[in-house]
Amino acid sequence: MKQGVSINVLSAALLSASHVHAVETVSEQSYLPLLAMDYEQNETRNWSQFVYSEKLDGIRAYWTGERLVTRKGNEIHAPQWFVEVLPPFPVEGELWAGRGKFEHTLSVVMDDTPNELEWKTLRFMLFDAPNHQGNFSQRTQAIEQYLNAVPALLEKAHGHVALIPHFPAISDANIQAALSNLHAQGAEGIMLRNADEIYIQGRDVSLLKVKIAQDAEAEVIGYVEGKGKYTNMMGAIIVRMANGKTFKIGSGFSDKQRETPPSVGSKVTYRYNGYTKYGIPKFARFVRIDKTKQ
Incomplete structure (x- = not known):
């Protein structure tokens, strides 16, 4: 009984009229997330204002206060025990199964009929409360206060909900050291x-992504036939970047993916290391298709 009272008091403190309105209307339209810009080494910023966290290789999800949806607003069919512990106010985070397990996460999340056992392999790693009116520190503090108020619920739900840890950025050198350390452990960035x-809705410098290699998305516009061991399979896909430039991606695919390549018109994520003098990504390799973004 005491736990129920604490949850209600906290909910009243954290939910304003605008929060309630957002919960009521989010089913009618997709929310507009804060999107990251690329970090450039040695750029001049006041890093004392920044904090960093591991970039998780999962699927971004938004809890409206009532429903779990993708960044495009499509419903995610999670088990009741997975969502009943979530707060009565909107939060967003990453559905994550661990480093290098994106494909597994995608298969679990995209299933219209939730597999109870598979969902127990996922965690909802929270990183923001979009409707909260405060700064990032205040927003994460609101999430932390809620989670601290419901320990019994968290235990019942297999501890699958947590706040992503953040640490002071301090300096460019410290950022690079953190990146190297996490990369050595298999982290994405x-x-x-x-x-x-x-x-802030949309892409903004208040959120930066830092990676050893860079990721981007491009649209599939065609194929190159495979040769040798890839005869009768796809040898490479031809893709078009947002700026209209086209190039080929021929590495990073499994044999199964070569037999059934990404469809024309789909968007693929690829990884690269800088650009050629002609503006074409260097060493481009296929990473994945994120069906939640199609």
């Missing part, structure tokens, strides 16, 4: 957030 900024 790190995210930098300005702790003093309010939540």
Whole structure:
């Protein structure tokens, strides 16, 4: 009984009229997330204002306060025990099964009929409360306060909900050291957030992504036939970047993916290391198709 009272008091403190309105209307339209810009080494910023966290290789999800949806607003069919512990106010985070397990996460999340056992392999790693009016530090504090108020619920739900840890960025050198350390452990990269900024919809410098290699998306517009051991399979896909430039991606595919390649018109994520003098990504290799973004 005491736990129920604490949850209600906390809910009243954290939910304003605008929060309630957002919960009521989010089913009618997709929310507009804060999107990251690329970090450039040695750029001049006041890094004392920033905190960093590991960049998780999962699927970004938004809890409206009532429903779990993708960044495009499509419903995610999670088990009741998975969502009943979530707060009565909107939060967003990453559905994550661990490093290098994106394909597994995608298969679990995209299933219209939730597999109870498979969902127990996922965690919802929270990183923001979009409708909260405070800065990033205040927003994560609101999430932390809620989670601290419901320990019994968290235990019942297999501890699958947590707040992503954040650490002071301090300096460019410290950021590079953190990146190297996490990369050595198999992490995808790190995210930098300005702790003093309010939540801004769209792409903004208050959120930066840092990676050893860079990722981008491009549209599939055609194929190149395979040769040798890839005869009768796809040898490479031809893709078009947002700026209209086209190039081929021929590595990073499994044999199964070569037999049934990404369809024309789909968007693929690829990884690369800088650009040629002609503006074409160097060493481009296929990473994945994120069906939640199609």
